[in-house]
Amino acid sequence: MLSRIWDVTIPRDTELAGNGDDEIRTLKSELKEHLEQDHFMDGVIDPLQGNCDGYHRKITLFPQEAPVSIPAGAGILQTTLKNTQPELCFYKNQNGIVEIQITKDGALNLDGFLLRNTATLAEAEGASIIKSFSPNQQSVTLSANKKMFVLVDFLIISAQSVGSGLDRAGYVKYNDITLFSCTGNLSSRTPHPLYGTYVNGCNYLLFMNPSETFTFSFITPGIRTTQYQQQPGMFIGSTTSFKITAAPLVTYNDTTHGVITIS
Amino acid sequence: MLSEYKISTPYPTDYFSQVFANLRFTKEMFEERYTLDHHLNETDTALTDGHDKLTMKGITINTLVDKMPYPINPETGVAELPANGVILFCKLVNGKCQLTYAAKDNTNAFKEFEVL
Numbered sequence: 001m002l003s004r005i006w007d008v009t010i011p012r013d014t015e016l017a018g019n020g021d022d023e024i025r026t027l028k029s030e031l032k033e034h035l036e037q038d039h040f041m042d043g044v045i046d047p048l049q050g051n052c053d054g055y056h057r058k059i060t061l062f063p064q065e066a067p068v069s070i071p072a073g074a075g076i077l078q079t080t081l082k083n084t085q086p087e088l089c090f091y092k093n094q095n096g097i098v099e100i101q102i103t104k105d106g107a108l109n110l111d112g113f114l115l116r117n118t119a120t121l122a123e124a125e126g127a128s129i130i131k132s133f134s135p136n137q138q139s140v141t142l143s144a145n146k147k148m149f150v151l152v153d154f155l156i157i158s159a160q161s162v163g164s165g166l167d168r169a170g171y172v173k174y175n176d177i178t179l180f181s182c183t184g185n186l187s188s189r190t191p192h193p194l195y196g197t198y199v200n201g202c203n204y205l206l207f208m209n210p211s212e213t214f215t216f217s218f219i220t221p222g223i224r225t226t227q228y229q230q231q232p233g234m235f236i237g238s239t240t241s242f243k244i245t246a247a248p249l250v251t252y253n254d255t256t257h258g259v260i261t262i263s
Numbered sequence: 264m265l266s267e268y269k270i271s272t273p274y275p276t277d278y279f280s281q282v283f284a285n286l287r288f289t290k291e292m293f294e295e296r297y298t299l300d301h302h303l304n305e306t307d308t309a310l311t312d313g314h315d316k317l318t319m320k321g322i323t324i325n326t327l328v329d330k331m332p333y334p335i336n337p338e339t340g341v342a343e344l345p346a347n348g349v350i351l352f353c354k355l356v357n358g359k360c361q362l363t364y365a366a367k368d369n370t371n372a373f374k375e376f377e378v379l
Contacts, residue, residue, distance in 0.1 A: 002308040008290045011283040020282045027286055031293060034303065037312040047334035050348025060313030062302065071318060075353040075360035078316035090379050092353075092360045100379050147377070210356070210377050 002033055066099060067091050130245045131262045139217045140244055144208040146258040148248050154201040155243040156182065156220050172201055172218045179204065179216075208260075218242055265295050319353040321360040332365065344373060 011023045032041045038060055040051045051057075061079040063086040070076055070093050079086040080101075087109070088102040101109050131140075144150065156170045171181035182199040206214055220242050246260050266288075273285045294303060302315050325331050332352045333342035344350065344367060354363040354377060361377040368374050 002304055002311065005308055006290075006294070006303045006305050008287055008294060011286055013280075013283050015283050017279060017282070020279075023283065023286055027290065030290075034297070034301075034312050038301075038314060048336055048343065048345055050345040052345065055345065055348065059317065061317075062313050062315055064315050067316075071320070073355070073360070074318050074320045075362060076316050076318050077351075077362065078314075090362050092362075092379075094359060102379070211375055 004030070006030070006034065061086070061088070067097065070097060130243060138219065139215055140242075141213050141215045141263050142206070142208070142244075142246060143213040143261045143263075144258055145210055145261075147207070147209050148258050148260075150206045150208050150260060151247050152204045152206060153245040154179070154204075154216070154218070155245075156199050156218060170199065170219050172216055174214065174216050216244075266292055268292050268296070317351075319351075319360075319362075321353040321355040323355045 011019070011026075015023065035041050035054075036057070038056055038058055039053075040055050040057050041053050042051060044052045046052055061077075063079045063081045066080050066089070067076055067078075070091055072093075075090060075092040077088070077090050080089045080099075081087075082101070082104070085105060087104060087106075090100045090102060092098055092100075103109050142150070142152065154172045156172065169181060169183050172179045180199065180201040208214070244262060246262060248258065248260065273281065277285070297303060300314055300316055300318055301312055304312055322332065331342060332350050334345060335342050344365060349364065349366040352363055352365070353360040354375070355361075356377060362379040364376045364378050366374060366376075
């Protein structure tokens with residue numbers, strides 16, 4: 001409960017001059033009382049503290065009509081009534097006012113996200129990217145220009161040579177966490193019809209933001225003895241030893257397609 | 264248009280009899296700014312204030328400009344997130360406003376997520 005309603009007609013000119021200091025204190029109290037409904041006003045004065053005076057304590061959003069205009073260069077976050085339910089929406093200028101409804105029926109709104117392999121898929125350009133890398137390369141980076149869920153498969157193949165006198169185990173890691181690994185000798189594996197002796201890791205699901213990159217480090221396995229290299233058809237290229245397949249599983253149905261980049 | 268917000272008024276030379284008018288004008292200046300995004304309780308003290316909306320001007324992150332979204336640590340001269348705080352703001356990306364959420368992840372690394 002607030003101590004008094006906001007009234008810009010007081011103090012009146014007929015107020016006693018001796019009450020001037022009281023009225024100034026009252027005004028400061030009123031300002032604090034209104035601000036601290038949603039903002040910190042607890043006397044913390046260090047802006048490096050999350051509860052510094054002026055920062056938001058919370059954001060109470062009373063439902064509004066959808067905006068008919070947006071100030072230049074700005075976006076608006078508000079709640080808008082949808083079937084009598086307040087839903088969180090973001091509005092921005094993008095060839096007219098664009099509404100992005102963040103919640104629906106009080107939960108995260110997934111209406112804008114469309115599953116892959118449906119007729120209305122907003123498919124990323126470069127979908128189902130397959131890229132090969134040489135044994136000398138030891139990392140691969142994925143990035144996207146917009147948010148999307150991406151399904152990634154890896155395929156590592158025994159290299160043709162790994163240096164003198166050494167066998168080499170293979171692996172794929174993300175942030176030093178091993179996703180999967182294999183020994184240098186892959187002879188026990190069933191040969192892949194296209195790629196020969198191999199180990200794969202499938203169905204790694206990433207949620208990619210435009211500002212993020214995912215870097216995977218890898219080492220291709222190999223054995224010094226070259227029994228499998230000599231068999232025709234086991235390798236499709238002289239240096240092919242690592243493959244990555246990336247495909248958008250779910251992407252946001254915006255006005256432009258997303259792009260996955262592998263480098 | 265808003266009234267200009269002057270912190271240099273009232274002047275020492277103003278008549279004291281204007282003190283209450285100045286106070287009322289101060290309240291008006293606050294109200295016209297506050298009510299752009301908030302509503303003010305003017306009828307019932309049981310009705311608390313709150314936001315109507317958040318209008319956020321798109322900004323380009325620039326650590327050399329004071330009005331960037333992150334406060335500068337005066338000891339290090341480096342911008343950082345307030346302790347135990349997160350920031351929601353509109354970031355200009357290729358000239359378009361992107362609703363952006365800035366927070367520290369579980370490794371205490373600072374991250375920005377362009378949400379929408």
